[in-house]
Amino acid sequence: MATIGTFTKSTDGFTGAVRTLTLNVKATIRPAERENDKAPDYRVYAGAIEFGAAWKKTSNAGRDYLSVKLDDPSLPAPIYASLVEIEGEDTLSLIWSRRNGD
Template identity: 40%
Template sequence: MAQIGLLNRNDDDSFDGTLEMKSYNDKVRMIPVARKANDRAPDYRLYGRADNGKRFDMGAAWVRTKTDGQGTYISLKIDFPELPAPVYATLGQAADQDDADVLAIIWNRPETGR
């Protein structure tokens, strides 16, 4: 597991933070989707900041139910042209952090395709 970013939950259920990858190391914002097209549509959209200062779509996130049925977590798919393949991650409590509104973006290397 590797922490590749940090997000702070805002009062409106959006998140602001940073993503730290070789191909992108800057601020990000994750915004709730107001009207989902269907049950499988993302719950959030993830945006980055381009060199010209404008935001660009860099991924999506879904609220998932834990396999034991006890609670939920947020699963992210980060994908933009500079990446050779999508990066899948989850949000979890940041190390050495007691604030439940500060979450780490945690990447796990896939078992296959190495």
């Protein structure tokens, strides 16, 4: 697992930054209009450019988090991560871990 971003809650979602070997951008995660049950709850933006989506989830331990998918032409494949609250901190961490089989 690696922390690839940090965010804080804002009035219309979350603001922060995503940093990987190929990405280093300020980002916002904003609520999306859902067209159906499988549509994302949020969209991820760098400025006006959409480069990801996020879905509300609940862990087996009962903790809420966002399941995030980021994609950009500079990446060899989409990045899947979780935006989680860290106990005792005001920030949320975007945590990446390689999926099984990747």
